[in-house]
Amino acid sequence: MPSSAETDASGPAATTSSSAGAPRARRKVTPETVALAALVIVVLLALLGPLLSPYATDVPSGTPYLAPFSGGHWLGTDNLGFDVLTRVLAGTRISLFAALVVTGGSALLGLLIGAVAGFVGGWVDSLLMRITDLFLAFPATIVAMAIVAALGPSLRSSMIGIAIVWWPLYARIARGEIRRAAGSLHVEAARMSGTHGARLMLRHTVPTVMPTVLVTASLDIGGVIMTLAALAFIGLGSPAPSPELGLMSSAGMQYLLDSWWIPVFPAVAVGLLSLIFNYLGDGLRSVLRARGA
Amino acid sequence: GSTPGTTSTGSSDTTLNLAFLGAISTPDPDSAYDGYELNLVNSAYEGLLDYRPGQAEPKLVGRLATEWEANAGNTEFTFTLREGVTFHDGTPFNADAVKASFDRRVDVDAGPAYMVKGVKDVKIDGDYKVTVTLKSANSSFLDLLASPFGPKMISPAALKEHPWKGEDDNWFATHDAGTGPYTYTGFDPGVSYDLKTYTQYWGDEPGYQDVHFDVVSNMSTVQLQLKKGEVDGLIGYTDSSSFSSLKKVGNLEAYAFPSMQTPTLFVNPKSPELGDDTTRKEFVGGIDFPELTKLALGDTGTSTTQVFPQNLLPESVNQQKISYDEGALADLAGGALQGKTISCGYAESSSSGQALCDNLTAMLNKAGVKADSTGYAAGTYYSGLAKGAGAPDVTFFSGFPDTASPDAWGIVFYTPDGGLDLFGASVPGLADKLAEAATKDDDALYGDAASMVSESAYWYSVANSLGTAVFQKDVTGVEASWNPVITGVLQLASLSPSGD
Amino acid sequence: MLRFTLSRIGSLVIVLFALSVLIFVVSRFGGGDPVHAYVGGNASPDAIAAARTRLGLDQPVVVQYWDYLTRLLQGDLGLSLSTKRPVADELSSRLPATLELAVVTVILSIVIGLVLARAYSLRGRAGGIIRFVLFSAASAPAFLIATCGLLLFFGQLGWLPVAGRTSYGASSGLSGFYVLDGLLTGNILYAFDALKHLILPATAASLGPGVALARVLADGLDTSLRSGYARTARSLGETESQLLRRHGLRNAAGPVLSLLGVQIGMMLSSLVVVEQIFSWNGLGQYLVTAINAADTNSVATISLLLGAVYVVVNTLVDLGLAVLDPRVRLS
């Protein structure tokens, strides 16, 4: 069924108006537009964060464990006396960037591999899918850890490590649908009209999976942030005072009962980011659907 | 037993419900070498000697030995054994058990095997007298026997029936055949463990009939369970912030006991930043350790000025030689450490290590020295630190000696052959000095060694850790149950419900 | 069909073999040292060296690998270096624990998926609210959801247990699935208690996958409800809900099933957090402990086990796809 954006578009059609012209789409505030606006605000805040806050992210700026709205700290201070707001703002930037790069990169890689496998078929398919299976069958954390350990611990290596364990998901999803699309008449027709190879694949099969891949990717943003945190937590990400949201929230969990603000605000930031992307993914999906139909 | 009705959680007067924050390794008395599992092992087994519980000054007391005596050269030790003791399988305890138990420890050959490896011969003289001869002199042999990890007496009958065939077929991993006040009854690895009173126990009857351990992997859950009274106690595990918050809960009593556990700063001798002697000394001198202790350890540690753990040596000979210089870090920031980053590594499993690293990092950053802090999984910590120039520049490690003797600490921590000299730092002449001190058992020589350690600035003993325990107010006897050496292990038989 | 089965068994073998090789490479790269896991924290260098020899860790990796493989082929999973008990014993209680949680999680994910996919098609406020709630829940980090559940349902309300699988000790039943065991032995109380222990962990673990499934399902339904055959069905007088059941779900199920297959494969990663928070003594917790302790034997065995589960699940998924869509040929 159409998502809300489409529902709105079909709204006027259901009412029997007297005008014979094309229906005028009523502009309405949808969750997707709100999400888009929110994303803009979040990005701006993250970029301007360092300018907005009087504190540094890695130097104590108050007594530890200050509650929110006390001593000039809107979101309180953490166990080391760092200002939580400053770190959440800085963390948003790092995590947003990292998550986007990782999700985008792995979605692209997975899409490509899945598409090639599904499109070419035969032994290429078997080989690529066995490799994919291998990665999927392997507990992701272990692979990521090995890669990061091999590259040397840093945020960059964690990003690479996670992208490498994340792409198979997309490859699997893409491959099935591409496989089906590759057998359809319109692909045969395009092949007959002289389009071959990569072009045939990209133009005539890949668009079928785009909505699914995009939707999945948008949903993964939060997961990627948390996985980055998991790696950072076992010493494979950037080291401690670096303000990463996931790391701050998971490391802060031990203070939850007494100083809830230490883990909760970073976690809320993670949640907010992925909520925004959830809605954006939804919006994107309906746009793509509407264009594809 | 899976019938509802035999409820095993919830407070009752005869069952003590305790929480473990994670699975423990095998409670086999000859391979247990981690800590927490000793709560089981030392309830079911007893050694010949023990340290008197509940007092910081280490004092040997007899357990299954009633009298003991060393010859002048510290090579021959004679023990008179307690009579009327039976093992849990009914076998009477006598001199045969001593030899069988020592032999098994060598057979198993796990970490604590070294304690009896020096034994040349166990001579039996009647049922209740044994003489142990060592291959070479060891002034701290008695301490080894009293160590929490020390050799335990095991029923010879059980040993015969279940000879050591390797870990994959080890009856003792889930059963016990000791003389202690409790026996293992339930053993669901990683889920729960149960102890039950041994009715024929020679000593005082324990205060609780049963002890039930639940493995709970989440600190918040334990805190809630403690508050709600679903769990009677938690031994060890608490970091300073949860400790201080539990302290405030009305129905709970939070205990902090002295121990020999000593969080220590280790400096990497191959560090590109701190390898240089003057920089290192200036750096260590620039750290405000009392402040660091206060921030990182809170109520769970007290700042120290000693080098070896407290109570091992007279305080007068055991003093740090590096003194605090308030401006040193700022100088370094503008000088030798300009543009460099100090990295502090800690074992992820150590909450004090993390707190110390994080706070040190913050302190350094504040002084203008760039620093960061990285956690290592237990399996990568030791090998990570062994990477020379690629390893972190500093680490905090919270160790304790196996026994209350200075050589169990000095050799282990301060010489590359010792096992816990994490970065492999080596001070010329120090190993010889320690060896000499050990053979002569001379405090003054240990004092010299302490000065060498301190002056090298490769190590700095930050604080005395306090062993923590949190119990419901109606659990009594906690003060009489702690060990002067180790934290996280209590003598469970001393605990009793307040009604008693 | 026979060819398909054979090729799948072949692929299982290949995946497992490659996995086992990878594990050894990884354990080499990983930088951990299993000896410390084995001897404990206070061991002397002598003890460490002795243990290293005993465990064969002083051998070249290839030799170690060969040893491991030959033992494995004889059905010997080796020893957990950190707990010093046979890995097989360690797994015997943990595997059913995780499977039970996983099965319930998958079922819940599917339910959430269906409900939310339906909410997509609901016009007006109700659908919007359901979507918002589920989106928010799926967006929040799993541990936050789990911990909030813990604080609310255990800490505040005291309705649900939050630690372990049962209040009554291990089940005496055969399957190791406590709920099932309780039912089979006629001990309804036990089954009910086990079910209560499952609620929070399964909910926390299923929100993410559930929402993901819903998205893909809604997408597929959207396509299929606008297709020519949907038009035919409507023209034959089928109501929207018949249409959904007879044609919509089936046609949309392909990608959903693929995703589910992958999700089940990856479920362990998400269960790690949940098992940790709810003290669920399953594979996830064990894996984390083993990784942390560089307990290579256990890590290798769990990985192989998971690999096998993954391949089996995905074989079922492929079969399912072929059953659902006759145009897909098994190969």
Add this chain to the structure above:
Amino acid sequence: MTAALSVASLSVNYTRTTAVDDVSFTIEPGQCFGLVGESGSGKSTIGLAVQGLLTDLRGVTTHGTVTVAGTPLDPSKETGWRGVRGHRVTTVFQDPMSSLDPTMTIGRLLGLVAGSTAESTRWLEEVEIREPATVLRSYPHQLSGGMRQRVMIALALARRPSLLIADEPTTALDVSVQAQILKLLSREREQLGCGVLFITHDLGVARAVCDEVAVLREGKIVEHGSTAVTLENPQNPYTQRLVASRLTLHSDRGRPVGLPEATVVASMAEARGIQDADLERQWTEGSLRWSDFRAEDEGGPRAGAPALELAKVKKSFSTGGFGRRHRKDVLHDVNLRVGTRESVALVGESGSGKSTILRIAAGLEQPDTGDVVVDRRRGEGVQVIFQDAGASLTPWLTVRSLLMERLGNTVTGAGLDRSQREAHLRTALERVALPASVLDAKPAGLSGGQRQRVAIARAVVVPPSLLLCDEPTSALDVSLACSVLNLLNLLRHDLGLPMLFVTHDLAAARVIADRVVVISQGAIVESVPSDDLGAAITSDYGRRLLDAVLS
């Protein structure tokens, strides 16, 4: 007596087009009402509107009232249609492939409507399906186009509706079956007493079954009356034109068929190098002969290296769902040869393997045994016009990108700049009588016939070296079919383009092909020259086809 259907001032607007404009008509019970008109005139849209099926489309506005068997209903609202749609009104849709659920066996689908397997089998037999048991087990993609259509008809009849909408029900069928189906429809109509809204572009068919016809053009009814009167004596110029375009076995195959049409005239004039006006005059006078076109100078069909040769080709498929597969032989030792300049028509009943031969020739399907040789000496390759044109267009690409893509892939196209290519596209569209506005449309926004023409335009935007056509004209109205035939004939004569043309319309086959090859149950049974088709055809099936055209 209440009318089976009465439509009052129905109008339908899509986002861009007005598809139906103030249409009113009434169908009495037992009456067959024909709706004829060119492709895109709004026939199918009316069919959807009278079942209330436009409500779930986006961007559609509908006005007017539809009264089904006395119940007035609002086609713009969903309310009230339940219990009517699918019970009192049922439909046979135009596009049989996409109209059947690919994941359901025919048995299941039909079972939902018919009730029991016995009933289902009976209905399949009713629509002349030969092996009902096999078909019940099959999935839609395992059936030939004609069989799918018959299944659709069975589905629609099984509910015994009071109004049957038949949207080009026989378009995909071969003539003999078509006659049977039409007879069947008439019989059922009499038995059930239902009204039939019969949508077709085939005047012959309309004449055969309809009591009354309405001629639709651009959404408006331009002429309306009893069939006999309207089609014998058309008043409206458009209807006249349609009638004049009918092909028979006597049509002169040496010259363009039907009436001159501006776009076709223009391209022919260009090919001959003369003025449009002159050409149009020659055409009407009847002096314009294909032999006037250049390529004919070099002689007719010749021996030598054939453009396509199939030797002893065998092919079998497996049918049945997962776990219960059966093999089915589709082609037995097929030998077929298309000479360098030859045009061959392949006729045969539905399911005889025509499309399969074409797919093998195109290289889309591999024969089990036998050889396939395609002469690839000339540059632009083999082109195929698929039977299911709708499905052969990539749904998310615009017509422009589809055509541009083909153009860009050819040697000719590669040498052109942007504006030249654009011009090329427009010419190609003009040739198939599509407005330039469809360039920016996607396949879903086109009518069935429009999609078919886009597919043709793509195939001939640059003339290929061998053209394979699978019933390219069956979805088109007569006048359009004529222009397509003329277009293909022009290409063939002008360029000497070899062609294999699958059809079940003997009249069309005769016009387009030098030789007609008859295939029956997977084997070639005869090959006769087009010139004396009527006399030479001897095979059973051939005679039946002939009879169907003559009647």
